[in-house]
Amino acid sequence: MPRFARKAARAPARGRMRGLARKYGLRWALGLALTLAALLYLMGVWSSHAIARQDTIVADLRMRLERPVPDPRIVIVDIDAKSLGEVGRFPWSRNTMARLVDQLVGHYGAATVGFDIAFPEPDTSSGYAVLERLAGAELRDVPGMRRRLDALRPALDYDGQFARALAGRPVVLGYNLSPGLTRGVLPPPPFTAASLGGRELLAYEADGYEANIAPLQQAARGAGSFTVVQDADGVVRSSSLLQRIGDGYYPSLALATAAVYLKATSIAPVFEDDAMMQSEAQLESGGAKAIRIAGPGVERSIPAGYGLLTVVQYHGSGGPQGGSFRYVSASDVLAGRVAPQVLRGAIVLVGTTAPGLVDLRATPVSSAYPGVEVHANVIKSILDGRFKTRSQYAFPIEVLQVLAVGTLLALLLPALSPLAAVLAAGAAFALVAGINMAMYFVEDTVLDMVICLLLVALLFVLNLGWGYFFEFRKGRALVSRFGEYVAPELVAQMAENPHAYDMEGESRDLSVMFVDVRGFTTISEGLPPKELREYINLYLTAMSEDIRSSHQGTLDKYIGDAVMAFWGAPVAFADHASRAVATALLMQASAARLDEAFRARGWPPLKIGIGVNSGLMHVGDMGSAIRRAYTVMGDAVNLGARLEGITKVYGVGIAVGEATRLAAPEFAYRELDRVRVKGKNEPVAIFEPLGRPAELDAGLLDELRTWDAALALVRARDWDGAQRRIAALHDALADDHPRRGLYALYLQRIARWRAEPPGVDWDGVTTFETK
Numbered sequence: 001m002p003r004f005a006r007k008a009a010r011a012p013a014r015g016r017m018r019g020l021a022r023k024y025g026l027r028w029a030l031g032l033a034l035t036l037a038a039l040l041y042l043m044g045v046w047s048s049h050a051i052a053r054q055d056t057i058v059a060d061l062r063m064r065l066e067r068p069v070p071d072p073r074i075v076i077v078d079i080d081a082k083s084l085g086e087v088g089r090f091p092w093s094r095n096t097m098a099r100l101v102d103q104l105v106g107h108y109g110a111a112t113v114g115f116d117i118a119f120p121e122p123d124t125s126s127g128y129a130v131l132e133r134l135a136g137a138e139l140r141d142v143p144g145m146r147r148r149l150d151a152l153r154p155a156l157d158y159d160g161q162f163a164r165a166l167a168g169r170p171v172v173l174g175y176n177l178s179p180g181l182t183r184g185v186l187p188p189p190p191f192t193a194a195s196l197g198g199r200e201l202l203a204y205e206a207d208g209y210e211a212n213i214a215p216l217q218q219a220a221r222g223a224g225s226f227t228v229v230q231d232a233d234g235v236v237r238s239s240s241l242l243q244r245i246g247d248g249y250y251p252s253l254a255l256a257t258a259a260v261y262l263k264a265t266s267i268a269p270v271f272e273d274d275a276m277m278q279s280e281a282q283l284e285s286g287g288a289k290a291i292r293i294a295g296p297g298v299e300r301s302i303p304a305g306y307g308l309l310t311v312v313q314y315h316g317s318g319g320p321q322g323g324s325f326r327y328v329s330a331s332d333v334l335a336g337r338v339a340p341q342v343l344r345g346a347i348v349l350v351g352t353t354a355p356g357l358v359d360l361r362a363t364p365v366s367s368a369y370p371g372v373e374v375h376a377n378v379i380k381s382i383l384d385g386r387f388k389t390r391s392q393y394a395f396p397i398e399v400l401q402v403l404a405v406g407t408l409l410a411l412l413l414p415a416l417s418p419l420a421a422v423l424a425a426g427a428a429f430a431l432v433a434g435i436n437m438a439m440y441f442v443e444d445t446v447l448d449m450v451i452c453l454l455l456v457a458l459l460f461v462l463n464l465g466w467g468y469f470f471e472f473r474k475g476r477a478l479v480s481r482f483g484e485y486v487a488p489e490l491v492a493q494m495a496e497n498p499h500a501y502d503m504e505g506e507s508r509d510l511s512v513m514f515v516d517v518r519g520f521t522t523i524s525e526g527l528p529p530k531e532l533r534e535y536i537n538l539y540l541t542a543m544s545e546d547i548r549s550s551h552q553g554t555l556d557k558y559i560g561d562a563v564m565a566f567w568g569a570p571v572a573f574a575d576h577a578s579r580a581v582a583t584a585l586l587m588q589a590s591a592a593r594l595d596e597a598f599r600a601r602g603w604p605p606l607k608i609g610i611g612v613n614s615g616l617m618h619v620g621d622m623g624s625a626i627r628r629a630y631t632v633m634g635d636a637v638n639l640g641a642r643l644e645g646i647t648k649v650y651g652v653g654i655a656v657g658e659a660t661r662l663a664a665p666e667f668a669y670r671e672l673d674r675v676r677v678k679g680k681n682e683p684v685a686i687f688e689p690l691g692r693p694a695e696l697d698a699g700l701l702d703e704l705r706t707w708d709a710a711l712a713l714v715r716a717r718d719w720d721g722a723q724r725r726i727a728a729l730h731d732a733l734a735d736d737h738p739r740r741g742l743y744a745l746y747l748q749r750i751a752r753w754r755a756e757p758p759g760v761d762w763d764g765v766t767t768f769e770t771k
Contacts, residue, residue, distance in 0.1 A: 024414040031410025038402045038455045054450040060364035068316030068323035074376050075326045079352040083331040094123040094158035098165035105169045108343035114172045114257035116351035116372040119212045120183045126156040166219040172257045174226040175211035184211030187223045189248030190267035203308040205244045224256030236361045238309040239378050254378035264295035303389040311388045318369040391445050401452045413463040425460040505620025510568035511580035512637050514644035517561040518607040542590045551579040566632050569619040577614045577663030581689050584610045584654045611644030613657040642677040651741020658685040668693045676767040683765040715764040
């Protein structure tokens, strides 16, 4: 292709791009700016506590979605209310704790026992110290006192009994980090700062502790801190794997218990030497990527987060009913009432859920979560080798999400329709959330997704707001253009969605209504002009509100005291007939209230007649070059107008055509007649709607059944039977009752038919020669 031909072919494409840039350029720029702001947030250039807080809330929600899976490897021996009732108040004497250890390890064969309890003071509850003091003072002259006291020492030395129960057994004691306080002794640390070869390992440091007395700690296999780490909102979401005390690094209770269970001989950090591969948490922890526990034939690597923390992966809502771990009462263990298979070979954590012992924690899954179960969850993660972490791939994934979603929506949303924009934003929202959940539940990777979701929301709101402002201006132009000759209610609907509106004529199935005031000429003659204006304004306002506000009808026009309205256009309603009938009933109720108020002011009474018909009509913008209106035309419209006039003949407030009755079957109707109106050859049945059957009393329903039977007798020319039934209906009602007029009309007709029987070709149809 010649060069000039290629340039000519590219010209339309460049023109289209320039046109798109002029149309959407500013919105593209704003969308890309929001995307850049989100990227800068991820890179730490700016921060937001509110966004970070929302990420925390999302993380909590994800955790609550985890289903509890019972883990028989870990059992919690609970010092619960039942135990306190049977054994006594807590803390228990050390000889009782010795019996508990003997039962757990010696009798039941537990693999490892971890105490979520510290023993920082000697146990003097046996009274031996008091006896020893007496033996050296008041009772020193008692023969054999010292010898007998020495013989009793083993039985009354509860700490010694507990230490002997611990000796040689896989038991880990707990201790508490306590700033400014140093009590008890600690076991040797797994490693020290000096052993790291000059590396700096950042961990939470404590300048004090409340540990166990020396005889117990020396007898136990190890010890671990049970101090929990609370976030700023008081919720426990993380657990410290190691804490630094002085020069040593000491394990948590969960880590120490798991190490004993796995028969590990070492606990040491694992460093990532490649700085490019280090995660943010590793950089902040001195490059440590994991804590490794190892021994003969066993090795576990625990991902280390900031400050050597690990995210606690909660399972279930906690406690005996939580479903994740088996709880047994400590009193049942002491009494030997626990099934042996429950504890054999298991890791047993001894803790308490008894009220008043203050070991309930706020967690993402429960506001009162047993502290001992926090350690159980960490141990479970260590045994399974599964941890929820921010891996080295978390940050690149987050950046890629923001970059891809932000750029795509920033460029795409301005060109989409409102519905398509909602769908696109919803799809992006679902995609980001889906990727986040998949990474969490399948890959155990924690991603921060709120900034990306917020970006999607802001891009959507930006384009929605821009589009609304633009459409508002177009709507204002539409009002200016059509306001002089289009009904205001139609203009309001057109302004809401000008693109979708088409004033071209079309044929559509609709329902039309005509309303007229009875005796308006007499009313107008009896009222001064000012009061007449107020009278008609109050009436038209009430009728218009019932039509437009209550059932969303289109108010067509006022013709003096008459009102015309229709349903199903410009907004299509499948139930347009039901709306029209419901509106007619509502308007009669409103007219009754107005009538009462008018009479109180000395004005003439207000009575209205309403005709409703449904069918195929022509709807659209019609009129002359001077004035046009959005209205309806057709035979169905003409019949609706005739029905309004017919209401006067039958003494009813509302008359509807057969098509309306069939399209709105949820109402109860009284058939009035079959009529042939002027201008139509085919007869139609006409009806008076009375309300929904459930709203009508039993007497009225019986009246309707009697009337239907009487009307059938009329059409069968059984004048005697029809008269008896109709006369009974007529006489049962008060003189001024609105339903009485129809019965009086038919009694008159029966009298005429008796005098002048209709011909043999009579079809029971009443023909009207006037409009």
